[in-house]
Amino acid sequence: MSSITVTVQETQTQASGAIVLATGAAARLAARKNEYTKSTSGLAPGYLQANLMILPSKYASDFRDFCARNPVPCPLIAESCASGDYATLKSYLPSVSGAQMARELDLRTDCPKFNVYENSQLTLAGTPDIVEQWTADHVAFLVGCSYSFESALARAGFPPRHALLDRNVCMYRTSIPLNPAGVFTGGTYVVSMRPYKKADIEQIRTITRRYLPTHGECIAWGWDALERLGIRDIDMPQWGDAPLTMDGRPLGDVFGNDDDVPIFWGCGVTPQEAVMNASLDGVVMAHAPGHMLVLDCLEDHVIA
Structure with missing residues (x-):
């Protein structure tokens, strides 16, 4: 995973003090290495960003239906290829394949911060990774983000x-x-x-x-x-x-x-609000609000 590299030319600082990275891959690596922990708004301009929801597999079908019935706040754009898979994605965007979405991906580390819920209760907010919480039974879903x-x-x-x-x-x-x-x-x-x-x-x-x-x-x-x-x-x-x-x-x-x-x-x-209003068993994980997963595909790939 660590073969992604970030050069000096990929990083700059805005007058406001905000960091800007040139690519989605650079943004994910910075999150993985805990070198970037702030909101991802404007972090890699032009690259698609996504909300992350990770559920026990028994709730996966209900969550797909939930997104389909609530497409404005919950536009489903991808999910992990199989239970326990944190490195490859199945895309729901017609113009983008799963492989094009994100290379060398690690869903357990590649958001700057994560939230963890146990039995629908928030138990850990803003943790830098979810390596310990991830299991072979978890399914990850990517939901579109307005940062995009x-x-x-x-x-x-x-x-x-x-x-x-x-x-x-x-x-x-x-x-x-x-x-x-x-x-x-x-x-x-x-x-x-x-x-x-x-x-x-x-x-x-x-x-x-x-x-x-x-x-x-x-x-x-x-x-x-x-x-x-x-x-x-x-x-x-x-x-x-x-x-x-x-x-x-x-x-x-x-x-x-x-x-x-x-x-x-x-x-x-x-979806995190929905989890807190449901009676789910086990561990659910998500990005910390505002701390998104930055992808390799471009925002313009989703223009209708």
């Missing part, structure tokens, strides 16, 4: 604010019910949020709409969306960092401002 349209937003002149401020995107539990599937019942959508000017919302919608396997178009926008989504406090996300204005104030301080309008997308943390 952020390069397109940046190219169009709309870089996400959390990336500019070197922060993790904010994520919220909503009151929108998920369609149940097998053991996965009772959960609700998780959404990510990025603020933009009201005048730019239509362009933002148009750009992200084409990335259907990575959540696609936003599902809600505007300050009144908080009530519709059941979000009580914009400054208190359940995952990620609290949103800020560009001058560092809590976003709630400018409630109603047309220059700081919240826009919400489906979020791949939704």
